[in-house]
Amino acid sequence: EAGVTQFPSHSVIEKGQTVTLRCDPISGHDNLYWYRRVMGKEIKFLLHFVKESKQDESGMPNNRFLAERTGGTYSTLKVQPAELEDSGVYFCASSRDNNYGYTFGSGTRLTVV
């Protein structure tokens, strides 16, 4: 089966601009997770979708971050407006069952300058 796909792999944007990250989970995986790793820190949970519903968005840092999963397939994570501290690697993972059998994407490295 195809893995979890993230796009773009790298993005460099200026402070104040908008960026949209995309994650295509493994087909049939209802659970989709977003994580972020900022420089020198551990990976942190952002949010969890079950199909198209947000199951847990407790890790979203602020209202500049908007995640959607229309139709329960792919998900987007939009940062608007981007700030310098948003730089990091954003990972997506999917699983068939919650908390079991995660498959991670390759990540999107976001640099805000």
Place this chain on the structure above:
Amino acid sequence: KNEVEQSPQNLTAQEGEFITINCSYSVGISALHWLQQHPGGGIVSLFMLSSGKKKHGRLIATINIQEKHSSLHITASHPRDSAVYICAVISQKLVFGQGTRLTINP
């Protein structure tokens, strides 16, 4: 203090050495992941375990639920093993350790 602590944070060794990376956690878990992140950035799940020991090739992972501790071992290490190794526990959600940067020199 993080809920998941890894040691060491950085490890440099010579090719062929036996490598051990440790992970301690302070929360109740249902399972634990060992993940590998290569310089390109992608994360690969190496193991998921909830008890005992698992082996895949030169990699061995063990977990002691009572002691809340897991170890990842690499036998006959090779430069291509150079990566960041991350321990992540499944509690209410995945909680990650800070990672161990492993460098194997030829």
